[in-house]
């Protein structure tokens with residue numbers, strides 16, 4: 001069998017572990033050939049690819065990013081790929097494509113699959129917002145980075161009697177804010193799933209100071225938004241990939257809190273630090289398992305499917321099921337974290 005693999009969308013710690021695992025299982029386990037397309041679907045359309053053998057993936061398990069490069073692609077070019085997918089598969093001689101990516105990539109994978117290309121998807125995203133899988137690799141690493149940041153910010157906040165507003169990634173789903181906020185013991189957590197009232201945050205900080213506590217840390221997801229009438233805040237515009245640009249809730253909230261509290265507040269935007277660097281052991285293991293199962297699925301002819309973690313088992317689920325809606329933080333998970341506003 002000849003397998004094509006690509007990584008698309010925003011990168012994420014653990015992508016190289018999947019590539020390595022696919023190559024190991026395919027080459028050593030099945031005597032397959034593997035080629036890797038560069039820069040996601042762009043490489044597939046532009047004919048940029050390279051053979052991946054055991055040497056090519058040696059030493060990459062712990063490396064962040066992706067050795068293949070990643071890119072987002074405009075919808076029009078994705079349609080072009082779907083329209084020509086049988087011809088593309090024939091020209092590269094591939095029997096299956098394994099695209100590794102988030103919601104956008106898996107939607108593209110579904111389009112290609114519907115158009116007749118044999119596809120087995122592998123979900124990735126630090127946001128952990130893909131339906132049908134309990135976890136995506138990259139999330140554990142991002143939560144670890146954000147938690148460490150909250151731990152560190154507490155000591156400097158206390159020295160200066162400040163309010164720290166830590167903005168973490170999470171466009172439509174607040175999983176990183178929820179779990180890093182819980183793990184770091186943030187005093188306030190704001191998520192995209194529930195609009196927050198600034199007055200509640202002000203009250204919480206004032207009560208803390210009245211109890212003799214001299215600082216507060218608020219963890220806010222980049223996609224969180226204030227309740228109507230609670231604070232002036234303009235939503236961002238939509239970019240060429242259909243994603244909302246963020247209007248800087250961390251900065252805006254810090255300014256508002258400083259103004260209302262009469263205390264110093266500082267924004268800390270963690271940004272792409274959460275996506276860079278070496279994956280945690282958990283993410284390496286999950287990524288490796290997903291790669292192994294993707295190759296096995298390809299050999300069974302289970303196309304149009306995606307690997308997924310269900311409990312502790314890796315299962316295969318239809319791509320169509322995975323891309324219908326995002327997995328957002330449910331109410332009961334918010335209730336467990338008492339600091340969600």
Ligand code: F6P
Pocket residue numbers: 010011102125126127169170171222275
């Ligand atoms: O989807 C993953 C993600 O990291 C989001 O949390 C974030 O909003 C976005 O990607 C940032 O993307 P870019 O790399 O285009 O800045």
